[in-house]
Amino acid sequence: MDALDQRIISRLxxxxxxxxxxxxxxxxxxxxxxxxxxDRLLDTxxxxxxxxVVNPEALGWGTEAFVEVHCIGNxxxxxxxxxxxxxxxxxxxxxxxGAADAIVHLRAGSIHHLEDALERLRAVDMIDRTVSxxxxxxxxxxxxxxxxS
Amino acid sequence: MDALDQRIISRLxxxxxxxxxxxxxxxxxxxxxxxxxxDRLLDTxxxxxxxxVVNPEALGWGTEAFVEVHCIGNxxxxxxxxxxxxxxxxxxxxxxxGAADAIVHLRAGSIHHLEDALERLRAVDMIDRTVSxxxxxxxxxxxxxxxxS
DNA sequence: CGTGAAACCATAGCATG
DNA sequence: CATGCTATGGTTTCACG
Numbered sequence: 001m002d003a004l005d006q007r008i009i010s011r012l013x014x015x016x017x018x019x020x021x022x023x024x025x026x027x028x029x030x031x032x033x034x035x036x037x038x039d040r041l042l043d044t045x046x047x048x049x050x051x052x053v054v055n056p057e058a059l060g061w062g063t064e065a066f067v068e069v070h071c072i073g074n075x076x077x078x079x080x081x082x083x084x085x086x087x088x089x090x091x092x093x094x095x096x097x098g099a100a101d102a103i104v105h106l107r108a109g110s111i112h113h114l115e116d117a118l119e120r121l122r123a124v125d126m127i128d129r130t131v132s133x134x135x136x137x138x139x140x141x142x143x144x145x146x147x148x149s
Numbered sequence: 150m151d152a153l154d155q156r157i158i159s160r161l162x163x164x165x166x167x168x169x170x171x172x173x174x175x176x177x178x179x180x181x182x183x184x185x186x187x188d189r190l191l192d193t194x195x196x197x198x199x200x201x202v203v204n205p206e207a208l209g210w211g212t213e214a215f216v217e218v219h220c221i222g223n224x225x226x227x228x229x230x231x232x233x234x235x236x237x238x239x240x241x242x243x244x245x246x247g248a249a250d251a252i253v254h255l256r257a258g259s260i261h262h263l264e265d266a267l268e269r270l271r272a273v274d275m276i277d278r279t280v281s282x283x284x285x286x287x288x289x290x291x292x293x294x295x296x297x298s
Numbered sequence: 299c300g301t302g303a304a305a306c307c308a309t310a311g312c313a314t315g
Numbered sequence: 316c317a318t319g320c321t322a323t324g325g326t327t328t329c330a331c332g
C-alpha cells in the first residue's frame with residue numbers, strides 16, 4: 001500500500017470502468033503493472049470490488065430512514081445481523097455506542113413501503129423498541145477520501 | 150427502464166468491471182445493445198457512475214459515527230451542505246424529520262481523528278448542538294436491491 | 299517492473315424488423 | 316425505436332526477460 005496504490009484506488013473510485021492503461025498513464029505505470037497492483041489490492045481486501053452507483057430515486061427507492069434499534073437483553077451482533085439480512089430494505093446496519101443497540105439504514109420505494117419495512121423490522125423477535133428518523137433530503141453522499149488521515 | 154435494464158443494473162452493481170458481452174450473455178442481448186442501454190441509463194441519471202468499493206479499515210478509516218445535528222433557527226439544506234462539504238470526514242449527510250435538523254455520517258482514522266472531526270463540525274456557526282453515536286461494528290453494508298419496489 | 303503477443307473488448311456505422 | 320452484425324482500434328492478460 002504505497003502512494004501509487006492510493007492513486008490507483010482514487011482513480012478506480014472515481015471511475016471503476018477506466019482501463020488499466022488509462023490509469024497507468026495517469027500514475028506512471030504500464031497497464032500490466034496496474035493490473036497486478038489492483039489484483040493484489042483485491043486479494044488483500046483493500047479493494048472489495050467494483051460497483052455501479054445507482055440513483056435510488058430513479059429506481060423508485062427514494063425513501064430512506066435511519067432506525068435506532070433497542071434489543072431485549074444482550075444480543076450478539078451476529079444474531080442481529082442474521083435477522084436483518086432477510087429484509088431487502090436494510091441497506092446498512094451498525095452496532096453503536098449509547099442507548100441504542102444498533103442503527104439500521106432503510107431504503108424503500110415510498111412512505112408506505114417504508115412503513116411496511118419498519119413493521120417487518122419491528123416484528124424481529126429480539127427487537128424491543130425502535131426510533132425512526134425519516135430522511136427528507138440527501139445533502140451529501142461521497143466516497144471517503146483515500147488519502148491519509 | 151424495463152426488466153432488461155434492471156438485470157443489467159444488477160450485473161453492474163455486482164461487478165462494475167464486467168464486460169458488455171459478459172452482461173449480454175447473462176441477459177440475452179448482444180454487447181452493443183447492452184452498451185447502448187448502459188449509455189442511456191447513464192444519460193438519464195439512473196446510473197450515476199461506477200466506483201471501487203474500498204475497505205475503510207484497510208485504508209485506515211475504520212472509525213465511524215452518526216451525528217445528529219441541531220441547528221440554530223431555520224437553515225436551508227443548501228447552507229448546511231455548503232458547510233459540510235469542506236469537512237473530508239463527512240461521507241454522507243441528510244436532512245431528517247424529527248427533533249434533529251440533519252444526520253451526518255462521519256468516517257475517520259481513529260477515535261482521536263473522529264474527535265477532531267467532531268470538533269470542526271461543531272465549530273460550524275449555524276450548528277447549535279450535536280448528538281454523536283459512535284459505530285462499534287458494521288453489521289451490514291450492501292447496495293439496494295434493484296428489483297421490485 | 300516493462301515488453302510483446304494473442305485473445306478479448308469497446309464502439310461506431312450500417313442493415314433489419 | 317431497439318436490435319444484431321461487422322470492422323477496427325484499444326484493452327486485458329499471459330509468459331518472459
